[in-house]
Structures are given as structure tokens and as C-alpha cells.
Amino acid sequence: MRAFLLRLIPLGVGIAMLGIWELSVHLTQVPIFVLPPPSAIGHALVDNFATLMGSLWVTLRITALAFFWALVSGLALAIIFTRARLIELALYPYVVTLQVTPVVAIAPLILIWVGFDNVDRALVIIAWIVAFFPMLTNAVQGLRSTEPQLHDVMTLAGASWWQRLYYLELPAALPAMLTGAKISGGLALIGAVVAEFVAGSGASTGLAWRIIEAGNRLEIATLFAALALLSALGIALFYALTLLEWLVLRRWHDSFAKSP
Amino acid sequence: MTGAPELALNNLGLSYPQRGSEAEVVALRDITASFPAGSFTALVGPSGCGKSSLLRLLAGLLSPTQGDMSAVTQSDIGFVFQEPTLLAWRSVYENVALPLKIANRKSGLRAQEIDTRVREALTLVGLETRAKALPRELSGGMKMRVSLARALAKRPPILLMDEPFAALDELTRFRLDDDLRAIWQRQKPTIIFVTHSVTEAAYLAERALVIRAGSLHAEIKIERPKKHTDNFRAAPNFHAACAAISQALADPKEGTS
Ligand SMILES: Nc1ncnc2c1ncn2[C@@H]1O[C@H](COP(=O)(O)OP(=O)(O)OP(=O)(O)O)[C@@H](O)[C@H]1O
Ligand SMILES: [Mg+2]
Numbered sequence: 382m383r384a385f386l387l388r389l390i391p392l393g394v395g396i397a398m399l400g401i402w403e404l405s406v407h408l409t410q411v412p413i414f415v416l417p418p419p420s421a422i423g424h425a426l427v428d429n430f431a432t433l434m435g436s437l438w439v440t441l442r443i444t445a446l447a448f449f450w451a452l453v454s455g456l457a458l459a460i461i462f463t464r465a466r467l468i469e470l471a472l473y474p475y476v477v478t479l480q481v482t483p484v485v486a487i488a489p490l491i492l493i494w495v496g497f498d499n500v501d502r503a504l505v506i507i508a509w510i511v512a513f514f515p516m517l518t519n520a521v522q523g524l525r526s527t528e529p530q531l532h533d534v535m536t537l538a539g540a541s542w543w544q545r546l547y548y549l550e551l552p553a554a555l556p557a558m559l560t561g562a563k564i565s566g567g568l569a570l571i572g573a574v575v576a577e578f579v580a581g582s583g584a585s586t587g588l589a590w591r592i593i594e595a596g597n598r599l600e601i602a603t604l605f606a607a608l609a610l611l612s613a614l615g616i617a618l619f620y621a622l623t624l625l626e627w628l629v630l631r632r633w634h635d636s637f638a639k640s641p
Numbered sequence: 642m643t644g645a646p647e648l649a650l651n652n653l654g655l656s657y658p659q660r661g662s663e664a665e666v667v668a669l670r671d672i673t674a675s676f677p678a679g680s681f682t683a684l685v686g687p688s689g690c691g692k693s694s695l696l697r698l699l700a701g702l703l704s705p706t707q708g709d710m711s712a713v714t715q716s717d718i719g720f721v722f723q724e725p726t727l728l729a730w731r732s733v734y735e736n737v738a739l740p741l742k743i744a745n746r747k748s749g750l751r752a753q754e755i756d757t758r759v760r761e762a763l764t765l766v767g768l769e770t771r772a773k774a775l776p777r778e779l780s781g782g783m784k785m786r787v788s789l790a791r792a793l794a795k796r797p798p799i800l801l802m803d804e805p806f807a808a809l810d811e812l813t814r815f816r817l818d819d820d821l822r823a824i825w826q827r828q829k830p831t832i833i834f835v836t837h838s839v840t841e842a843a844y845l846a847e848r849a850l851v852i853r854a855g856s857l858h859a860e861i862k863i864e865r866p867k868k869h870t871d872n873f874r875a876a877p878n879f880h881a882a883c884a885a886i887s888q889a890l891a892d893p894k895e896g897t898s
Binding site for chain 2: 528530531535536537538540541544548549632634
């Protein structure tokens with residue numbers, strides 16, 4: 382019961398903040414195109430519900446696809462890297478290059494090459510570039526973190542490389558992989574927003590595009606509504622992955638042990 | 642159980658590279674010894690003298706840096722590591738069954754045969770009721786017994802054991818000592834058993850090899866009656882063996898170092 386009440390604290394803080402916001406906007410008479418009160422944002426959300434939901438769907442789709450490919454490519458590359466040191470040596474610098482080059486700088490190129498006939502695909506690729514690195518590094522680290530003596534057990538059992546992977550390395554890497562997935566999930570959303578910003582025109586109509594549009598039209602309440610939806614999307618993604626982590630690991634992993 | 646080859650070591654040496662230093666750690670030097678098929682040998686020596694290293698060499702998990710040794714067939718080997726080394730995400734039963742399942746690709750054991758062996762091994766170590774538990778729900782000694790069961794379920798012709806009972810209370814340990822003797826008498830695997838305990842070495846083995854600072858310091862034959870009973874603890878031969886091993890361990894004349 383106490384734990385449950387503690388969990389309500391953030392909610393209470395949020396409501397209080399909204400109240401103060403609403404009140405101070407009314408008291409100080411700030412123009413609505415500078416800072417709209419929460420009630421106006423609520424109205425904007427309701428009024429533009431259909432378009433905003435459409436936009437939410439667009440952004441969600443780009444995020445989900447980028448996240449999916451980040452997981453697949455990150456894990457696949459991690460498996461290859463941990464099996465073939467030479468390939469890792471050969472490719473790793475380029476992976477790092479892709480990661481450290483600001484994606485905003487690469488995005489126009491991708492839009493020209495790929496976005497020419499399919500903007501969505503270009504957006505997914507941009508978001509994927511942002512998202513996949515943490516998945517890769519965490520998976521590599523997880524696959525490498527297996528206790529050496531457990532490898533000896535596998536060796537003595539005569540395990541093939543894929544049995545070793547399936548029975549030992551992948552399960553042992555799960556905690557690290559889920560951590561990587563959590564970071565990648567958040568980055569996929571950021572990547573999707575950046576991609577939409579860079580694409581910039583009406584070709585894609587996700588939430589980020591709505592924010593630009595509303596900003597241009599000084600519809601600040603709509604801008605806030607789109608922003609709120611983006612945050613909600615990020616939060617939902619984060620907690621969905623946290624839940625998944627809990628479901629997968631709670632039985633055996635020490636970090637979920639109940640006592641002390 | 643037939644067909645366990647003799648294990649032979651010839652002037653064997655092992656050095657580990659040392660991080661941040663040119664000098665290597667010499668873990669073993671000039672070990673010449675043989676382990677006939679079906680023999681029971683205890684390796685005794687102080688901490689850090691190289692017992693675990695020697696066992697890992699015998700299992701083919703390490704290669705010697707000097708000398709040579711007979712070829713190892715890893716499928717013949719059952720190994721009990723000094724620590725439990727279990728898969729944290731698999732139950733006791735699955736941990737014991739896994740090596741059989743993996744080897745099954747080549748050996749073609751029937752699922753039912755695997756099940757029989759796993760249950761038998763778990764019963765032997767007294768954990769048949771905890772088959773479904775996860776490793777983290779077990780005590781340290783119980784985990785060690787699971788690890789032991791995993792090695793036994795393989796019914797290997799060669800059993801290498803690294804202080805398997807060190808974490809157990811004396812009563813359980815005595816019981817498992819007797820069980821191990823019984824297994825040995827029944828199936829005649831080659832057993833190489835590392836222990837800190839002089840009495841355990843004298844009680845179990847036909848022969849004790851005393852290792853000190855990486856060298857083979859003494860080989861002590863333990864005279865024992867044909868038929869093993871736990872009365873052996875009271876026999877003069879047992880005490881003689883204990884005395885001989887202790888003396889070899891305490892001997893001021895250091896080997897070669
Ligand atoms: N992986 C390793 N890398 C470097 N040095 C090692 C490694 N393993 C063991 N050594 C060194 O080799 C020597 C022998 O170690 P080993 O583990 O074989 O001893 P041990 O007789 O089994 O000791 P204990 O009874 O404490 O288990 C020690 O000096 C140790 O520091
Ligand atoms: Mg040791």
C-alpha cells in the first residue's frame with residue numbers, strides 16, 4: 382500500500398504543476414501564442430484529434446521500423462563480431478564513423494538517394510542510424526561477458542558454435558541486450574523526429590512535422606499537444622521495454638531478486 | 642566405461658602470460674606422471690600450487706607450454722569445476738541434462754535414457770526433490786552437488802574433479818566420498834581428484850600426488866584392502882597414508898624452486 386502511494390507521488394506532482402501553469406498563465410496574461418495554458422492544449426488536442434492521431438501513427442511506424450531493424454542488425458552484427466575478430470577489426474571503425482557523424486549531416490544525402498521515391502524508407506534509415514549503435518555495443522558486450530568456465534562446460538559437452546550461442550551466450554547476453562534495446566528504443570524515436578525535421582516538407586506528416594507546421598502558424602497549443610503525444614510515445618516505449626525486461630529476467634537474474 | 646585411455650604427462654610445463662609484465666607465471670614445471678585407465682588418483686597441495694591448472698590441462702582446456710601429453714578426447718571427460726558453474730537461467734534438472742542433450746547430436750541417446758540418467762545423478766547427490774529449482778534458489782553446497790551430478794550423468798570414462806566437496810559439511814562429504822568410491826568400484830572410471838584435505842585423499846584414492854609450487858613433489862601409494870568399507874578410516878594403512886602425505890606437504894626440502 383505504501384509502495385503504491387509512493388508511486389502516486391509523480392502523478393500528484395504533475396497535476397500540481399499543471400495547476401500552477403494554468404493559474405499563472407491566467408494571472409500574468411501571457412499571450413496564448415507564447416505560452417498557452419494546459420486547458421487550451423487540451424482543447425487543441427481534442428480539436429485536431431484525427432490529424433494528430435494520424436501523425437502519431439506515422440511517427441510510431443517510423444520509430445517501430447527503425448527500432449526493429451536496429452535490434453535485428455545490432456544483434457546480427459554483434460554475433461558476427463564476436464565470432465570473427467577479423468571482421469570486427471575490419472568493420473568496427475566504419476560503424477563508429479556512422480555513429481559519430483551527426484545524422485543531421487548525413488540525412489540530406491539519404492533523402493536524395495532513397496527518399497526520392499520513398500520518403501518513409503529514408504526516414505526509417507535515418508532513424509535506424511541513430512538507434513542501432515547502443516544495441517550493437519551492448520549485445521557485443523553481453524555476448525562477451527559469459528563466464529569463461531561456462532564456456533569450458535560447453536567445450537567439454539562438445540557443443541557446436543550455434544549450440545554455444547543458443548544455450549549459453551544469448552541467454553547470458555539477455556540482460557545487456559535488453560539494456561541496449563531500451564536505449565535503442567528511445568533513440569529510434571529521437572531519430573524519427575530528427576528525420577522528420579530534416580525531411581521538412583509535407584511529404585511525411587508525422588508528429589515532428591506537425592510541430593514545425595504548428596510553429597509556423599503560431600498555433601502554439603497544437604504544438605504543445607503534438608509535443609505531449611511525442612512524450613507519451615517515448616514513455617510508452619520505455620515502459621513497454623522495461624516490462625519486457627522484467628518478464629524475461631525476473632525469474633533468474635540477480636537484479637530482480639526479491640530479498641535484500 | 643571401457644576404452645578409457647591411459648593419460649600420460651611427459652616433462653609437462655605450463656606458464657601463464659602475465660599482464661603488464663614480460664615475466665610469465667610458471668604454474669607447472671616438469672611434471673611427469675601417468676594415470677592408468679581405471680586408476681584413482683588424488684592431487685594434493687597447497688593453494689596456488691597448480692592443481693586446477695593441471696586438471697585443466699588433462700581436460701584439454703589448456704595446452705601445455707612445455708613438454709607433451711597424451712591426446713585428450715573431450716567427450717570422455719567429466720569435469721567438476723572448483724566453482725559450481727551453472728547456467729543461472731536453467732533449472733537444476735536442465736543444468737544436469739544439458740551436456741547430455743548437447744552431446745546427443747553425436748551420441749544419439751534417447752530422451753528417456755537422458756531422463757533416467759539425470760534423475761539417477763540427482764538422487765545420488767540428494768537433490769531429486771529440487772529438480773525444478775533455479776541455481777539462485779540453492780545454497781552454495783547444493784549448487785556444487787548439481788555440478789557434480791552434471792559430471793556424473795555423463796558417465797564419463799575419465800572423471801576430473803576439482804575440490805568438489807570442499808564447500809560441503811563433513812557429513813555430506815563423507816557420504817559423497819563413499820558414493821564416489823562406489824561409483825568407481827562399479828564403473829571403474831579413471832578418477833583424478835583434487836583436494837586440500839589430506840584425510841580425504843588418503844580415504845579415497847589409490848595414490849596421492851603431492852604438488853608443491855608447480856612441481857610434482859611426491860607420489861604416495863595408499864595400501865588399501867580389496868574391498869572398500871568406511872572402516873578404512875580406522876585402519877593403520879589409512880593413518881600411515883595420512884602421515885606420509887602430511888609429511889610430503891610439510892617437507893622443508895622444497896622441490897626445484
Ligand atoms: N588464468 C590465469 N592467468 C594467469 N595466471 C593464472 C591463471 N590461472 C592460474 N594462474 C596462476 O597459476 C598458479 C596456479 O593456479 P591454480 O589455480 O592452478 O592453483 P590451485 O592449486 O588450483 O590453487 P587452489 O587450491 O587455491 O585452487 C597460481 O600462481 C595462479 O596465480
Ligand atoms: Mg584450484
